[in-house]
Amino acid sequence: MNHRLATTLCALVLAFAASGAVHAAKDDLDVSRLSRNLDQLANDPSLGAYAQAEQARARDAINRLVQARSRDRAHALYLAERQVDLARASAQFQVTQIKLTQLEREHDQIVLEGSQRDAEAARRELERQRMQYQLMQEEAARLQQQGQEASQAADQARNEADQARKLAAAQSKVANAAKREAELAAQAARALRSQVQGDSGSSSDDSTPPPKKKKTNKGG
Known part of the structure; x- marks a missing residue:
């Protein structure tokens, strides 16, 4: 019987350990995925030099995810994912804005219809990304x-x-004190009742006259 109980306990311990390992592995996968995405953005030759502040905030969000407690992890994971997305969108927004500025500088010298269409498309893309960036910030x-x-x-x-x-503790103390007072009052009442009954019995005995002696007829 003891051997069977020990075997069951060992199985439970191993199950809990395996469950913890699965959760830890999942946590590591999320952190690794977000870190890898952010590293790819930082190392991107066309985007990495932009949105440095947003990239730093995304890195902080990933660090908070690593340190988050289990009950706060889902919220921290969501924030970290949004911050990484926001960093990439901000970098793309800045690059598009620079391109638009360059196109606007060249606009006076370029009269070809195709270039004008490119400038208009860039403006539309800039506006779309600006709106997306604003929504993500909100x-x-x-x-x-x-x-x-x-x-x-x-x-x-x-x-x-x-x-x-x-x-609740104060009410419990008050209730206990009231109960104690009630018990003391009941004891006092019983003692008073016993005393009254004792005094009444003594008075009744004292009021009873002694029996009269019968006269003896000596003459027979």
Whole structure:
């Protein structure tokens, strides 16, 4: 029986260890994937020199993902993915803006219809990427606000739970004191009742006259 119990416990320990290893491996895969994407952007000869601030924020988001607790991991992973996407979109936006500036400088010298179409297409692409960049910034700000609100709500819930426990403890003390007082009152009442009954019995015995002696007829 003991051998079977030991075997079962070993199997459970191995199962939990395997589950933890699977989660850790998945965590490592997410971090590796995001780091690889960000490294590719940084090493891209046409994009890597741009959006340095966004790349730094994406790197910080990946580091926060590495340090995130299990309950916060899904939110941290989402933020890290959005920050990496935002860094790439920002770099592409800046490159397109530079190209548009170059096209605008050459516009006066280039009258060919094809070049004009390229300039118009570049303007449209710039506007599209600008809108995308703005939406991603708004999404990142909204997610950050949600994270702060969730943290504040968790703190408030913990404070309310602590207050509830303190109130329950105080109520328990009051209830115990009231119970103790009730027991003392009941004991005092019983003692008083016993004393009254004892005094009543003594008074009844004292009021009973002694029996009269019968006269003896000596003369027979």
